[in-house]
Amino acid sequence: MQAETGQTPQDAVHLDGVAISFDLAQGRRFDAVAPTDLVVGAHQFVAIVGPTGCGKSTLLNATAGLLKPAQGAVRIFGQPLTGMNKSAGYLFQQDALMPWKTVIENVAIGLEIAGVARAEARREAQGWLERVGLGAFADRYPQMLSGGQRKRVGLAQVLIRNPKLLLMDEPFGPLDAQTRLIMGDLLLNLWSEDRKAVLFVTHDLDEAIALSDRVIIMSAGPRSRIIGDYAIPLARPREIGEIRHDPLFNDLHRTIWNALRDEVITAYRQTGAVSDTKASVAS
Amino acid sequence: MMNRAALISLQILVAVVIVALWHLASTTTLFGNPKTVAFFFGDPVSVMRRIGEWVFEGSIWYHLWITLSESILAFLLGAAGGVLFGFWFARKPLLAAVFDPYVKAANALPRVVLAPIFALWFGLGIWSKVALGITLVFFIVFFNVYQGVKEVSPTVLSNARMLGMNERQLLRHVYLPSALSWMFSSLHTSVGFAVVGAVVGEYLGSAAGLGYLIQQAEGVFDVTGVFAGMFVLMAFVLLVDWLVGLVEKRLLAWRGR
Numbered sequence: 001m002q003a004e005t006g007q008t009p010q011d012a013v014h015l016d017g018v019a020i021s022f023d024l025a026q027g028r029r030f031d032a033v034a035p036t037d038l039v040v041g042a043h044q045f046v047a048i049v050g051p052t053g054c055g056k057s058t059l060l061n062a063t064a065g066l067l068k069p070a071q072g073a074v075r076i077f078g079q080p081l082t083g084m085n086k087s088a089g090y091l092f093q094q095d096a097l098m099p100w101k102t103v104i105e106n107v108a109i110g111l112e113i114a115g116v117a118r119a120e121a122r123r124e125a126q127g128w129l130e131r132v133g134l135g136a137f138a139d140r141y142p143q144m145l146s147g148g149q150r151k152r153v154g155l156a157q158v159l160i161r162n163p164k165l166l167l168m169d170e171p172f173g174p175l176d177a178q179t180r181l182i183m184g185d186l187l188l189n190l191w192s193e194d195r196k197a198v199l200f201v202t203h204d205l206d207e208a209i210a211l212s213d214r215v216i217i218m219s220a221g222p223r224s225r226i227i228g229d230y231a232i233p234l235a236r237p238r239e240i241g242e243i244r245h246d247p248l249f250n251d252l253h254r255t256i257w258n259a260l261r262d263e264v265i266t267a268y269r270q271t272g273a274v275s276d277t278k279a280s281v282a283s
Numbered sequence: 284m285m286n287r288a289a290l291i292s293l294q295i296l297v298a299v300v301i302v303a304l305w306h307l308a309s310t311t312t313l314f315g316n317p318k319t320v321a322f323f324f325g326d327p328v329s330v331m332r333r334i335g336e337w338v339f340e341g342s343i344w345y346h347l348w349i350t351l352s353e354s355i356l357a358f359l360l361g362a363a364g365g366v367l368f369g370f371w372f373a374r375k376p377l378l379a380a381v382f383d384p385y386v387k388a389a390n391a392l393p394r395v396v397l398a399p400i401f402a403l404w405f406g407l408g409i410w411s412k413v414a415l416g417i418t419l420v421f422f423i424v425f426f427n428v429y430q431g432v433k434e435v436s437p438t439v440l441s442n443a444r445m446l447g448m449n450e451r452q453l454l455r456h457v458y459l460p461s462a463l464s465w466m467f468s469s470l471h472t473s474v475g476f477a478v479v480g481a482v483v484g485e486y487l488g489s490a491a492g493l494g495y496l497i498q499q500a501e502g503v504f505d506v507t508g509v510f511a512g513m514f515v516l517m518a519f520v521l522l523v524d525w526l527v528g529l530v531e532k533r534l535l536a537w538r539g540r
Contacts, residue, residue: 096442
């Protein structure tokens with residue numbers, strides 16, 4: 001069941017044969033991602049799922065402009081990407097807030113550096129903090145918040161700039177199961193307002209299906225590639241806790257998991273048997 | 284941890300016990316001839332009386348003021364230089380690599396040997412002491428700022444870039460706060476060294492300051508004067524350290540607890 005991807009300039013992301021390699025010691029190279037094509041529609045929520053170390057975050061970083069592909073081209077809303085991706089917001093897996101700024105300063109900074117007046121930026125930041133349920137925490141420092149609260153601040157920090165494309169790298173990975181559900185609902189809630197294009201990297205298949213319109217499966221690395229592209233025709237609005245009991249959810253899960261399982265086992269065997277990835281290095 | 288009042292009483296108790304022993308040793312035959320003890324260690328009553336004279340006659344304030352201004356100048360100039368060079372070196376790895384052995388060599392030098400040279404260059408006034416303090420403060424701040432810039436979390440940096448910061452904004456919102464937080468966490472050490480530089484400089488040749496006071500007393504075997512000078516110096520350092528603690532608490536509030 002290939003998802004439809006019309007090749008219009010309105011598409012948010014175009015990866016044309018993007019491959020990513022890293023230089024290792026002694027002139028050797030590690031080919032993380034084999035040449036890959038991927039299109040993300042303008043209002044599409046796309047999840048990339050794959051075993052640990054399959055290069056899905058690497059692909060995301062190439063889309064963000066944080067990493068230069070070894071070959072291939074990245075186009076963002078039709079324009080070739082050079083340097084940083086200015087239309088994208090990026091939610092990181094690790095703590096990315098500036099610890100020396102208060103919560104509200106962290107949220108407002110994106111507007112302030114873009115030239116918005118301080119008072120105006122703060123007012124808007126306060127509004128965003130209220131939308132993520134942290135209106136009363138404006139003057140705290142990130143260190144004083146829980147992991148889930150910090151993610152909410154991160155979400156507000158990214159969304160306040162109103163990016164047309166949202167890149168998320170296992171954003172809820174470090175959180176506990178309940179908090180992940182709540183954060184997922186919050187994300188869908190905010191997303192449904194204007195349906196930005198989303199590229200969401202995760203290793204959690206449940207999360208991927210519950211959130212997205214399309215699930216992309218990547219093979220185990222090195223030279224990982226896309227091995228599956230599944231449309232998720234579950235009705236919206238969705239409630240993540242509930243949708244897991246939907247029979248369609250279970251069908252999709254079974255189908256996709258069958259494709260993913262072998263890759264997970266392969267990846268597991270690789271990391272288990274040979275701890276250094278150099279065993280599969282291309283010279 | 285015990286409560287604050289109990290802690291302070293115990294801390295005061297230590298001082299009382301030491302002074303009491305000192306007093307007993309210098310006035311009774313408990314630990315040998317009190318005259319000998321008083322000759323080598325002075326006695327607490329005379330020392331206190333001497334400090335009292337200094338304070339009430341007002342002669343001590345001038346010396347304190349000199350030492351304080353030398354320390355402050357040494358700290359400010361040394362810290363400014365340390366921040367500037369720490370930043371510059373951290374952002375220019377080639378520069379840091381080239382100068383690395385020279386920085387290490389300069390830092391390995393015991394600063395006391397520089398005091399006569401500074402006296403020669405800058406005279407016996409405050410500036411030779413300030414220079415000595417700068418050589419101490421500079422390296423502490425320099426290494427901390429260098430580390431602070433180097434150790435910025437790559438995720439925070441990437442995030443700031445994705446939020447649209449250019450190099451100048453990164454400097455102001457990411458590198459500088461990170462570097463300063465490292466500098467502030469070494470504030471006690473660097474301020475302490477500024478005072479050390481001032482006092483050692485005064486001790487080795489000057490016409491005013493706490494170091495001068497102690498040196499003068501030593502020159503005429505005035506043990507009471509030496510101990511009185513040391514106590515004033517200790518009180519001075521405790522006060523400065525307490526003030527630094529207040530400043531630090533404000534500046535590093537974001538570290539929380």
